[in-house]
Amino acid sequence: MLEKLSVDFVRKLFYLLTNGNAQIKFHTICMQNQDREKAANRPIEFGLKLLGYNLFYRLPGLRDLPVGRRIGRDYLTRKYLRLPVEDLSSEILENPAAVCDVTDSLFLPVLGKRSFFQQVEKALDCPGFAKARLRLEDPCMGMEEIYQSLNRTLQKSLQPDTELKMAAANLMPNRYIIRLLDIAVYHGVTVHLTIDSSYPREFYLQLLKKNHIGFDTLAVSWEEKRRKLALVQELGLEKFGAVSADFNRFLRPLHKQGGRPIYYRAPVQLMRDTWHPQLSPEFRERYDAVCGAKVFSGKKRPSFAYELGYLCAGPLLYSLAFLVEEESPLCYAAPDSVLSRLVSTTCTTDSRISLKAPVVQVMDTGIDPEGFCQWLETLRRNHPETSFQTVSLEKLLGKRSAPLFSLFSGEENELSQGALDFFRDFSTCTGSSTIPFSDARSLYAWGYENMNRLCCACEKEISSQAAV
Amino acid sequence: MVLYHLSTTYQLLYCIVHRLARHPQEEAGLLMVEYIRPEGERKEFIKKLEETGWFSFVRLVPENNFKLRRGASLQETSSPQEIEGVIRNVCACVKGWLNLDLSSFSRIYIGSDQWSFGIYCLANHIPHVYIEDASGMLSQRERYMQITKEISMTNYVISEYLHGAGTSEYEIARLSDVRNFQEGFTDEKAENFSIYDALTYDIPEKVPEVLAFYGAQPITVEEGVPVCVFMTQYLKSMAVKDLDVQEQITTMLVDYFAEGFRLVVKPHPKDIWLNYHRILPEAVVLPHTMNSELLPFVFSRPVDRVLTASSTSVGGMAPFTREVFQFTTEIETAHERLHGIYIAAALLQRLAQCAGKPLSLSVCGVNATQLKNFLRILQVPVAESGMPVRVSNREEDLWEAEGTVVFVPSGKNSRKKPQPTHGPLLEVTGSLCPEEGSLFPSAEYTVYLSSGQETLWDCLSSMAFVKELPHSAAKLYVLTRLLTGKEKKEGNTKS
Numbered sequence: 026m027l028e029k030l031s032v033d034f035v036r037k038l039f040y041l042l043t044n045g046n047a048q049i050k051f052h053t054i055c056m057q058n059q060d061r062e063k064a065a066n067r068p069i070e071f072g073l074k075l076l077g078y079n080l081f082y083r084l085p086g087l088r089d090l091p092v093g094r095r096i097g098r099d100y101l102t103r104k105y106l107r108l109p110v111e112d113l114s115s116e117i118l119e120n121p122a123a124v125c126d127v128t129d130s131l132f133l134p135v136l137g138k139r140s141f142f143q144q145v146e147k148a149l150d151c152p153g154f155a156k157a158r159l160r161l162e163d164p165c166m167g168m169e170e171i172y173q174s175l176n177r178t179l180q181k182s183l184q185p186d187t188e189l190k191m192a193a194a195n196l197m198p199n200r201y202i203i204r205l206l207d208i209a210v211y212h213g214v215t216v217h218l219t220i221d222s223s224y225p226r227e228f229y230l231q232l233l234k235k236n237h238i239g240f241d242t243l244a245v246s247w248e249e250k251r252r253k254l255a256l257v258q259e260l261g262l263e264k265f266g267a268v269s270a271d272f273n274r275f276l277r278p279l280h281k282q283g284g285r286p287i288y289y290r291a292p293v294q295l296m297r298d299t300w301h302p303q304l305s306p307e308f309r310e311r312y313d314a315v316c317g318a319k320v321f322s323g324k325k326r327p328s329f330a331y332e333l334g335y336l337c338a339g340p341l342l343y344s345l346a347f348l349v350e351e352e353s354p355l356c357y358a359a360p361d362s363v364l365s366r367l368v369s370t371t372c373t374t375d376s377r378i379s380l381k382a383p384v385v386q387v388m389d390t391g392i393d394p395e396g397f398c399q400w401l402e403t404l405r406r407n408h409p410e411t412s413f414q415t416v417s418l419e420k421l422l423g424k425r426s427a428p429l430f431s432l433f434s435g436e437e438n439e440l441s442q443g444a445l446d447f448f449r450d451f452s453t454c455t456g457s458s459t460i461p462f463s464d465a466r467s468l469y470a471w472g473y474e475n476m477n478r479l480c481c482a483c484e485k486e487i488s489s490q491a492a493v
Numbered sequence: 494m495v496l497y498h499l500s501t502t503y504q505l506l507y508c509i510v511h512r513l514a515r516h517p518q519e520e521a522g523l524l525m526v527e528y529i530r531p532e533g534e535r536k537e538f539i540k541k542l543e544e545t546g547w548f549s550f551v552r553l554v555p556e557n558n559f560k561l562r563r564g565a566s567l568q569e570t571s572s573p574q575e576i577e578g579v580i581r582n583v584c585a586c587v588k589g590w591l592n593l594d595l596s597s598f599s600r601i602y603i604g605s606d607q608w609s610f611g612i613y614c615l616a617n618h619i620p621h622v623y624i625e626d627a628s629g630m631l632s633q634r635e636r637y638m639q640i641t642k643e644i645s646m647t648n649y650v651i652s653e654y655l656h657g658a659g660t661s662e663y664e665i666a667r668l669s670d671v672r673n674f675q676e677g678f679t680d681e682k683a684e685n686f687s688i689y690d691a692l693t694y695d696i697p698e699k700v701p702e703v704l705a706f707y708g709a710q711p712i713t714v715e716e717g718v719p720v721c722v723f724m725t726q727y728l729k730s731m732a733v734k735d736l737d738v739q740e741q742i743t744t745m746l747v748d749y750f751a752e753g754f755r756l757v758v759k760p761h762p763k764d765i766w767l768n769y770h771r772i773l774p775e776a777v778v779l780p781h782t783m784n785s786e787l788l789p790f791v792f793s794r795p796v797d798r799v800l801t802a803s804s805t806s807v808g809g810m811a812p813f814t815r816e817v818f819q820f821t822t823e824i825e826t827a828h829e830r831l832h833g834i835y836i837a838a839a840l841l842q843r844l845a846q847c848a849g850k851p852l853s854l855s856v857c858g859v860n861a862t863q864l865k866n867f868l869r870i871l872q873v874p875v876a877e878s879g880m881p882v883r884v885s886n887r888e889e890d891l892w893e894a895e896g897t898v899v900f901v902p903s904g905k906n907s908r909k910k911p912q913p914t915h916g917p918l919l920e921v922t923g924s925l926c927p928e929e930g931s932l933f934p935s936a937e938y939t940v941y942l943s944s945g946q947e948t949l950w951d952c953l954s955s956m957a958f959v960k961e962l963p964h965s966a967a968k969l970y971v972l973t974r975l976l977t978g979k980e981k982k983e984g985n986t987k988s
Contacts, residue, residue, distance in 0.1 A: 062566040062647075111728060111736065111766045115531075204736050204766075211768035235930050237771060324735070 042075040047272035048082040051290040058106040091300035097337045097472030100329045105295050107323035110201050114208040116287050117266045123209050124257045124284070125240075126269035127220040129291035131203065132196040132232065133318045135454050138162060140310055141195055145188050153179055158188075164221035164246040164253075171223055189228055197314075197454055198236045201323040202268065202289065209266075210239035217260055219253040221246045254278055270294070292317030302467035309464075311455045312340065319450045327443065330479050334440035337472025339447020342367070342432055344465035345418070346448070353388040353416060355380075357397050359435035363445050364390075372433075376403035384412045390433040391419045391426035422466055428476035440476065494549070495519055496598040500526035500605035502762040503627050503806065506784045507688060508602065509547055509706075511668070513699050514691040519599065520549045526608045527553040545706055559586040559609045567650040576654045579647065580616050587613040595619055602668065606657040607641050607648040615655040615663060622684070623664040627805040628786070629673025631659050631680060636822060640730045673808030688786040689812050700790050707783045709791045712757075719797040721754035722814070723747060723776070724785055724804045727763040731803075732825035736766055741932050742802050742828045743772060744964035749835060750800050750818050750870060757796070759785050761804065773964060789813035816869075821862050830903060831863060833938035836923040836971060837884060837901045838867030840940060840956070844882065844897070847952035851879035858886035859901045891918070897944040911941055918943055918976040919953050923960075923969045931966035950975055 043053040053075060057064065064071045082088045093099050117123050125131060136144060142155035157178050161171045168185040176182055209216055218240045220229065226245050233240065244256040254275055267284040269275040276286040296313035304312065320327065320335055327335070346367045349356055358364050358372040365372035374396065389397050405413060418426045431441035495516050497508040505525070512521045523542070530538045535553060542551045563582045567575060587609050595601060603611050604624035614621050625631040637658060642649040652658050659667055666684040692700050714720050723746070728739055747756065758769045760781035769778045786809035799814045801807045803822050811817055824831065837859070845852050851874035856864060864884060868875060881896045886903045892915045900911065911918060919942040927933045942953065953973065960969040
């Protein structure tokens with residue numbers, strides 16, 4: 026019966042069922058990406074699912090329930106499955122021109138406005154800066170004007186340089202959208218960038234140049250004293266693609282004017298849509314921004330083990346590295362382990378090392394309880410004058426550390442790769458800000474069961490291979 | 494009358510040339526998988542092909558439509574009943590659509606038999622001639638099946654079930670470019686047919702006609718400037734699935750292997766996502782629509798070098814160039830190791846200079862193709878009668894193997910730091926330092942050398958240089974130091 030419906034009718038119906046609001050748009054596309062052949066193989070089931078999404082994501086309250094979207098418990102990469110950028114590019118190549126709203130798509134901020142201004146306040150050592158700056162935040166006002174007002178209010182003579190420098194560091198380039206625009210430029214599509222911002226054009230030009238982003242025009246709101254939508258409308262484009270994370274105030278109105286919407290749900294929004302354990306607000310803001318940008322931007326399609334490593338084991342590794350660095354000069358871990366590469370603490374399972382301090386704190390990572398006991402015993406025998414204090418990671422965690430085996434043993438896997446990537450990304454993007462151990466422990470606890478399950482499966486596979 | 498079926502742009506050119514060279518007097522029909530061209534271009538493309546008069550009819554196989562009617566998608570775990578059910582549905586679709594008496598064709602040529610028409614012929618035991626998917630690909634079945642699997646799991650499962658892709662008993666011959674077979678591969682049903690040979694020797698008068706169809710313009714190559722043609726690949730048929738990685742591989746190869754050359758980029762017909770104008774601004778970028786096999790007929794003179802990561806099309810250019818640099822598919826999965834191999838090759842170059850004689854190499858666990866390519870670039874003298882050197886990825890070889898050994902850590906060994914427990918060791922470290930905006934991360938690559946010839950140490954340990962990688966926006970700083978027993982003690986504990 027379905028085959029007899031006209032293609033036009035099916036397309037219109039499909040459009041209606043997938044464009045209700047931002048969440049419907051995003052999640053129905055992800056649903057298709059999860060099984061590209063579902064619509065063909067099981068059209069009735071597919072249609073019913075579309076209807077279900079329409080109901081669920083329309084109802085306020087209900088739509089914000091993070092059903093199937095829990096950190097460490099659900100495979101979020103599969104839930105938030107965007108198209109590979111090369112496939113998405115066919116949409117931007119359909120038209121001779123494209124507009125891209127830079128905010129939350131081309132560059133992704135680590136900190137939101139409020140926290141960012143607080144950070145600037147600290148750097149400037151200027152109490153009251155954040156509050157006043159936030160009040161003056163207006164994308165139709167330039168930095169000069171804003172700082173004149175600020176200086177009047179705060180009785181200071183501040184210059185915007187510090188803020189601009191910190192703002193550049195606060196933005197993470199999004200390789201997924203950069204690629205999308207690069208493909209468009211390569212094929213001769215005219216690319217117009219637009220942004221609601223008070224920052225000078227030069228600020229964006231430098232960022233774009235640094236990231237080798239090609240474009241034809243750049244419109245910054247404060248220069249024209251008009252918001253991004255008006256700036257695009259003034260271009261007078263007839264057929265164009267529009268890339269943005271702003272569904273309601275940018276894509277919808279442009280769609281009515283003939284634009285082809287390419288909705289890019291902001292990665293940080295995906296993290297906000299996800300159910301977290303209780304985390305300190307300061308860490309959570311950074312965690313959401315970095316994890317969103319690095320795991321859910323669309324560039325990667327990591328395995329569940331990698332995702333768990335990144336989201337749940339990574340923060341623990343990060344926090345632990347700081348802890349070990351500060352407190353334990355000796356750690357029971359392989360010298361070529363992931364941990365050993367991140368800390369200056371001696372990681373070893375060799376008891377023939379030389380020790381000079383009278384008191385040595387030793388971290389038991391839990392990778393080999395018997396081996397650790399023997400090792401410690403030998404150390405004590407070899408250094409009778411030294412007093413050893415043992416810190417058990419399992420006690421600190423309140424759980425077994427078996428899933429973290431790959432971080433301490435030198436036998437790396439996807440989980441350890443994810444954790445290592447988190448370590449690098451988080452320290453780069455946040456300027457090595459600290460992670461409270463309690464937060465790291467909560468995230469580990471949320472991912473514990475799945476990490477444990479995957480590690481057991483992995484161990485079984487290794488032992489069966491060894492048996493063969 | 495003969496019938497051709499194909500799915501790739503390579504096969505299209507192959508079939509056109511084959512039809513003109515081998516069946517000039519017969520009529521020919523052409524079936525093409527519709528995905529050969531984007532939807533918007535199909536009508537015009539068919540019209541253009543029909544206008545050439547080469548084929549009596551040209552039809553696109555509506556694969557997308559068939560896909561909607563095949564009933565289910567298959568997995569590797571699908572049962573024979575499920576697979577047969579899908580095959581039945583596909584055959585019913587083809588039968589209803591085909592409207593041709595296949596027995597009336599004197600020969601049926603099938604390229605890419607994993608698509609519907611091929612499935613129909615295999616399932617109905619229709620004798621046909623198989624056409625390989627790319628030049629020499631018949632000899633790389635494993636790689637080909639991996640690509641098929643990634644493009645369509647259902648097609649892959651059916652192809653394996655029906656024993657297609659160059660292994661079917663219903664194939665009466667296998668048309669292939671045997672010159673580009675992997676070394677040692679043979680196939681008794683292989684029937685040699687090379688586009689280059691046919692156009693050069695059999696039907697040279699048809700060359701202008703073929704070039705005109707592809708809109709290929711003559712390319713004048715200046716004399717006195719060496720030219721390197723870089724042949725790109727289609728991301729979806731590579732092991733990498735990330736454009737950033739494909740760009741890294743591209744810039745790295747150009748930096749190492751095209752230095753001092755006038756660069757010409759020939760994008761694969763489906764490689765439409767990498768912006769070569771941005772990545773290689775000084776290069777001439779040829780249109781991606783033209784097949785690389787036609788390049789010998791558009792250049793005003795032979796080129797000096799052809800470079801590719803692992804494109805099979807490189808074979809088509811082989812008769813038209815002085816030298817070819819190509820790599821195994823390992824470069825797609827572990828491209829960053831290339832820096833390590835370069836350092837090893839630079840060390841071998843130095844070793845040959847210090848020893849004052851050629852080297853006789855035995856390679857174990859290290860990618861021999863990559864090493865060989867670097868040795869060629871660096872002009873390292875190699876001869877069987879030369880100084881014996883073992884290049885290995887096994888740390889034990891440093892001490893167990895006789896003579897001079899170069900240890901190139903890789904894979905699980907990549908972080909191994911051997912200690913000079915049995916004698917001095919030369920440590921050569923390359924630090925990759927990316928500039929702002931580079932896609933490469935900072936990294937370090939170390940290789941080690943042990944040798945009984947202590948007279949070489951002074952000469953070797955003074956090796957230090959910087960390799961500029963301008964397109965990769967990075968520099969490789971290479972430093973050497975001699976490890977003696979003293980470092981062993983220091984290296985054991987961290988301060």
